Amino acid sequence: MKLTEVLIRPILTEKANAQQEKLRRYAFKVNRKANKLEIKKAVEDFYGITVVDVNTVVVPSKARSRSTKAGLITGRKPGYKKALVTVAAGETIDLYSNI
Numbered sequence: 086m087k088l089t090e091v092l093i094r095p096i097l098t099e100k101a102n103a104q105q106e107k108l109r110r111y112a113f114k115v116n117r118k119a120n121k122l123e124i125k126k127a128v129e130d131f132y133g134i135t136v137v138d139v140n141t142v143v144v145p146s147k148a149r150s151r152s153t154k155a156g157l158i159t160g161r162k163p164g165y166k167k168a169l170v171t172v173a174a175g176e177t178i179d180l181y182s183n184i
Contacts, residue, residue, distance in 0.1 A: 091119045091127040095180045096167065108171065111178055115168045117143070124168045135173040142167050 095101075096112035104110040115124055121139040128136050146164035150157055172178065 086116065086119060086123060088123070088127040088130055091116055091123050092131065093165075097180065104169075105177075109174070109176070110169050110171045111180070113168045113170060115141070115166050117166045119166070119168075121168075124170065128170050132178050134176045134178060136170055137173050138171040140169040140171075142169070 093114040093116065096114055098112075101112040104112070111128075113124070113128070119127075121141060124141070125136045125139050128134070143166050144164055147162045148159065149162050150159040152158075
């Protein structure tokens with residue numbers, strides 16, 4: 086797998102921001118077929134930092150429904166793979182530079 090296909094996007098939530106500040110841990114949405122070694126190499130190449138640890142979790146899909154004029158519409162929110170990347174002490178990733 087190419088390194089450009091591994092990382093999809095960073096996850097920017099309140100919980101992820103708290104982990105960035107306290108634990109130097111960044112969250113990324115990644116390709117489901119990517120393994121920890123590919124994720125580590127992709128983050129190190131793209132951001133120029135040293136990765137200490139990579140944890141992955143497959144987030145399951147969820148059922149969603151909403152009420153409209155036509156009635157109740159049900160569907161599914163797709164599942165994805167999330168990678169939690171811990172960087173070395175003293176290093177940071179600036180995720181907000183290109184917003």
